[in-house]
Amino acid sequence: MTKSEVDHLEDGYRWRKYGQKAVKNSPFPRSYYRCTNTKCTVKKRVERSSQDSSIVITTYEGQHCHHTVGFPRGGLINHEAFTSQLTPLPSQFFHPSGVQYPHELVPMSSPAAPESHTMPGETGPEPIRLPETSQPDATQQPTDEGLLGDIVPPGMRSR
């Protein structure tokens, strides 16, 4: 979950919107995104909290098989450093400790449901959790709550 005013969260990947539907739980439509990388079948659902319109709930499905591309498609990983560490995505979806706003904001299922992030059959029996070494925390600043904290998914921060 991320607190942001915009839907298109720049999390380092390139997303292509392929659908949008209005859901009953929320008066706001839910958007469906897919990673533009052909080798990457990661999907993402973005819906807005019905309680607080400034909060978007991003649900990732799958894991990226490429590094966070700072460049658009076409120029795949050129740095050997990237190819040496495929599947860098921590994939710690909606980590309870990653939430940075008050509670009781989630109307649906309990917000503290750490079990729901374990994709059954998607990632296999082994939980995919990379150490924070994959992300050089050079951008991690104590003041990232203001701007960076809004666009950086909890998985990339893990704290």
Added chain:
DNA sequence: CGCATTTGACCAGCGC
């Protein structure tokens, strides 16, 4: 010209 977004239609699964 190429790519991303938009939007309606279509399909599958589930509940009643």
Added chain:
DNA sequence: GCGCTGGTCAAATGCG
């Protein structure tokens, strides 16, 4: 069996 909801596809359109 029918209706509803959620998810995906594909054509059209706009923008860079």
